[in-house]
Amino acid sequence: MEAKITAVLKEQVDPVLSTHFGGAVLTGIEDGTVYVKLTGQCASCPSAGETLESVVKEILMAEIPEIKDVKLDQTVSEDLLEMARKLLNKEK
Numbered sequence: 112m113e114a115k116i117t118a119v120l121k122e123q124v125d126p127v128l129s130t131h132f133g134g135a136v137l138t139g140i141e142d143g144t145v146y147v148k149l150t151g152q153c154a155s156c157p158s159a160g161e162t163l164e165s166v167v168k169e170i171l172m173a174e175i176p177e178i179k180d181v182k183l184d185q186t187v188s189e190d191l192l193e194m195a196r197k198l199l200n201k202e203k
Contacts, residue, residue, distance in 0.1 A: 112177060113137065116145060119174045120167075127166050128153050135167055138186075143179035145171060148186075159183060 116137050125134045133153025139146040147167055149159050156162065160183060168181035 112175065113140060115175055116140070116171065116178075119171055120147070123170050123174065124167050127170075128162070131156070133162075138184040143177065145178050145181045146184040147171075147181060148184040 120135050120137060128134050128149070128151070131152055133149055133151035133156070135147050135149055135153070137145065138148045147163065148154070149156075149162065149167075153159060153162055163181065163183045171181050172178050
């Protein structure tokens with residue numbers, strides 16, 4: 112199912128989000144719930160929740176009936192946290 116979700120995100124969701132300089136990536140699947148992180152301008156948009164519901168979730172659930180729900184992954188990547196730690200430690 113992971114490959115199918117990734118393909119739908121790339122082929123159907125990303126073209127819609129790219130009009131707003133964004134995209135979507137799969138970050139996990141758990142018990143039929145798909146976790147997606149928005150990228151680019153969509154990642155910091157105040158309407159990210161609406162975009163998830165009206166674009167990402169709608170397309171994914173229509174294309175892949177096995178999906179029970181789609182949720183927004185708002186975690187911060189470990190790479191970004193590590194970069195912030197390095198920057199903060201240099202200032203001391």
